[in-house]
Amino acid sequence: MDKLEGLPAVPLTLEGAGVLHQMFRVRWPAWRALSAAEREAIVDAAAAPLGAMEKAGSAMFSLLGHKGDVMLVHFRKDFDALIEIEHCLARLRVWDYLELTSSYVSVVELGLYESSVRLYGSMGERKVAPHSPEWDAEIAENMQRQRAAMQPRLFPEMPPHRFICFYPMDRRRGEEKNWYQLPMTERQRQMQEHGEVGRRYAGTVKQIISGSIGFDDWEWGVDLFADDPLVFKRLIYEMRFDEVSAVYALFGSFYIGRRISRLAELLSL
Amino acid sequence: MDKLEGLPAVPLTLEGAGVLHQMFRVRWPAWRALSAAEREAIVDAAAAPLGAMEKAGSAMFSLLGHKGDVMLVHFRKDFDALIEIEHCLARLRVWDYLELTSSYVSVVELGLYESSVRLYGSMGERKVAPHSPEWDAEIAENMQRQRAAMQPRLFPEMPPHRFICFYPMDRRRGEEKNWYQLPMTERQRQMQEHGEVGRRYAGTVKQIISGSIGFDDWEWGVDLFADDPLVFKRLIYEMRFDEVSAVYALFGSFYIGRRISRLAELLSL
Amino acid sequence: MDKLEGLPAVPLTLEGAGVLHQMFRVRWPAWRALSAAEREAIVDAAAAPLGAMEKAGSAMFSLLGHKGDVMLVHFRKDFDALIEIEHCLARLRVWDYLELTSSYVSVVELGLYESSVRLYGSMGERKVAPHSPEWDAEIAENMQRQRAAMQPRLFPEMPPHRFICFYPMDRRRGEEKNWYQLPMTERQRQMQEHGEVGRRYAGTVKQIISGSIGFDDWEWGVDLFADDPLVFKRLIYEMRFDEVSAVYALFGSFYIGRRISRLAELLSL
Amino acid sequence: MDKLEGLPAVPLTLEGAGVLHQMFRVRWPAWRALSAAEREAIVDAAAAPLGAMEKAGSAMFSLLGHKGDVMLVHFRKDFDALIEIEHCLARLRVWDYLELTSSYVSVVELGLYESSVRLYGSMGERKVAPHSPEWDAEIAENMQRQRAAMQPRLFPEMPPHRFICFYPMDRRRGEEKNWYQLPMTERQRQMQEHGEVGRRYAGTVKQIISGSIGFDDWEWGVDLFADDPLVFKRLIYEMRFDEVSAVYALFGSFYIGRRISRLAELLSL
């Protein structure tokens, strides 16, 4: 019998920065129809607010392919700050020349599977009743401690790498293969195996996981940053053979882009 | 043998307010092309009808992401009143600057699984034939009583919280896992387990369930209201491990927004 | 052994009126850009042809939600008459202000499962070879008789109720659960059970089934008419627990609307 | 053991005419905005090239429903000729008033299941090694002979019937039910059963099958021609109970239209 049977199935999870991905297509005919002077004025007027955004945790990427010409990625302290970004962008004249083709709303997340197995197991042995005041207090204390220790990972700086790869994903809930019905110890085992692959790429790829249950149409968003885009393919391909990916991962659209520092890089004709 | 075998499978269900969700994108280039005076006149002309709508049970939300800039949520006594809203909005000049990107039509619903098990069980023991006049009368009397008692939940006030999370959902009818083929007592058990998770969040999240079978493309709509949007994620993630969600829930798109009181908050440039 | 084994699997089916559903969105900005006089002239010019259509078996509904502002439903003697409607509408100036967002093409249909079981069974006992002249003649005679008897249901009047609910549906052909591989007696049994639920709603809901195999993307269209739209939900929800729906029904989009008698009700500003 | 085991699984297949289906919506507001004289000039200018196309194996249909106002169907000797059609159409002024909403690219195909079973079986008995020069020569000789005999079916005339029904389809490759893993003799048996239904409709329906593996998003296209459109429904409904359709057929969108001889029938206001 699984020692965690009868205990909560949801792992301890820490939340950090609010994250907004925005994908845009440039309305080229309308943009080109402007005089050079007007275009310059519009780009100039956007430079300061976009520069301020970048200082506050945003970055701009030139996307490859038809899904968009540019992607903005924003890390902020909460959703209020993300909504302010949207309102600020809508007030820029350049907004009329950008068509929002997609977006993703999420929150930086650390799933503490190892801690969950340990802490639930320990409280289970000590017969602490789930959701009792004692249970809740012990969990709150543990989360508080981990939240403090992991502050830099919960509110990350924008990684400095040249390339980004973003995609959303779900855990499968099939009629036979259902992630949410696996015992926690089994999920923890699979996540650990998965993490070992990631650690071998630690020097070349920076990964930021964000949770989007309740916020967007997939359960998680994954951002990878690297200077060489080929490592995205190698990492994800290798991981696809992990049980947790092979059986339980469902993927949405993939976005690949290269960092740019100013809109003018893209919009100058 | 299940004591409810051979009895009706559909649970007693109370209906209340008609509900309409409307998601809009602002046509920014056309809006910005207007003079400041025209924009002000258009917003001013919309203020009174929108204010009256709010008093009558509507609320306005600034959406996060590309699915829309604004969402209107309307609770009304019936569908006639919802149709009047649509006709009223179409007559406003601001309507020309709003593009309806999505919507959802439903009716506030309370599924009385516990009462159904109790009442069907009792009538079954007493050999009352399903759909006989006696059966129908007893059910009508029970529903009438519950409808009176639950009036405030059937015709709810718009909750005052800052954030909203809306999503539609289905119960799975897979080839092997089929909600509609489970015995009622099993469905009742799973719904009760599910409800227990919800009750632990009662202080922080207000939930309104509406039914949309026959009205829209999913079977139910779920509205969550809270001041801290992170609790949406925590609640839904925890619930996803419940059997009724893990196995039987299929989800549509998720919409997340923050309450605004006037269109001008969004449309002022 | 099933007494119908080896006999044709397709049930006897009568066809009646050609049916066309057309869903439209109003192009509000273009419409509002017209002068009041122009709008009046356009609506006036459409009044006579639309009135004639209504007399010939058409009705107009104001739709709830973003799928469209208006739905036209046409019952006609054949597809030629439906094509004439399309050509006639395209010639109206108001056509430029209506965007066709969806449609559905079908034929009123009565699936004679009971007769099929009886007739095939009787001919089977009498060793009449399927598709022999004798077989064909007996079927033709039977169909002729039923067609005459059911003329009013095959070429129905537009029901006078205030609300309509329309949706298309398929019978499931899953890898394990496959409607088209069930023996006819089993299909007949499930359809009969299904029909019993419908009969309990006979006083409040009028149902018209049309077949669309070969004509549109789903196999059947269902039109429900009632004065109280809540009965749509109650009927369909109750039916969803029937085996034939729980296991074998797949549904497309649902459209809900309220009858209007003149376009001006919708288009007047 | 199946006598064809170890032999090639792909049936002998003859290819004939290249086929292009093009579905269009008329841009009514732009078309109506032209003067009557301009419209006449544009239609006149298109009459000769469209007339020439018709002589060369094309036909025009007025579609029912929102998927398009008109469908062009072209049979030509090869893909080069189809590309010429596209370039020719794009050069017509009327092209600006037609919006291409869909299309289908395929090649008239005859799948020779019976011959394959016979020929493979015979060569298998004679121990001819698959893909050996002897094997290839015998197949080439057989195909050559059949190609000559079936020339009229491979390069068909446009049938003269009033109505067309077009739809694309796949053979299912499910996890359990997989057409491409059935033994050839089993596929041959199912295709033959299927063909028997078709033959009973031979007098009223003309069927042209085209293959689109490698050319478009489904594996086959099916064109049915008849004077009475109801026979499309009867034929396809009856076939849906065949094992090969019930279990192994997946269908795309259905298009139904009536032959027109000149664009002016549609475009005159």
Added chain:
Amino acid sequence: MDKLEGLPAVPLTLEGAGVLHQMFRVRWPAWRALSAAEREAIVDAAAAPLGAMEKAGSAMFSLLGHKGDVMLVHFRKDFDALIEIEHCLARLRVWDYLELTSSYVSVVELGLYESSVRLYGSMGERKVAPHSPEWDAEIAENMQRQRAAMQPRLFPEMPPHRFICFYPMDRRRGEEKNWYQLPMTERQRQMQEHGEVGRRYAGTVKQIISGSIGFDDWEWGVDLFADDPLVFKRLIYEMRFDEVSAVYALFGSFYIGRRISRLAELLSL
């Protein structure tokens, strides 16, 4: 027991040229609205940059069907060069008359299943621990050697054939049939069988496989080049009966086009 059990499951994979497919529709009404002189000037201005692109590894195709009028295929040394192409194209005036309808981002890839089985097997027998420095060094050395030998296949010239067929594909990860859970020796066996079919077509079809995990929405892209487009159908149909395709291949949209050397071939009116 499989001798590769416990060893890495991901095959050795070589990457070469970055690949970008771009599908466009011509904005015919806007293009035709230009004067002949303007059109000529725009086409002339595009000739030099497009000519330079062709010299650098690009080709232009006239597509059949509504998915696009033209497809550009670019092979380049890396993603930076592909991004430069996008920026260069956006600066051309002709860009305003081309609507990007789809695209595909990938990297030429050679999956070395045979080498993987041999090398992993050999190191496994010698008890070299996976991911140890010794393991990594031996693999790096092997890859380096093969990369050098296969340079022409990794950075291919644009094949000179008249026709192209492009489609993306996935390997199935079903609940029961899951490519990523097969032992490597089994995957190697199926890929080898698959390759044998391809080799029989070697003289008539040139195939270039590119990997897109992490870059686009499918796992691989397949480009086929041939002078006779019918061989695409024959090759893919025959392969569809291979176990690796029948069971494990899922396909996206298919694009078929004919090489053109200058945009003017398409755009001249």
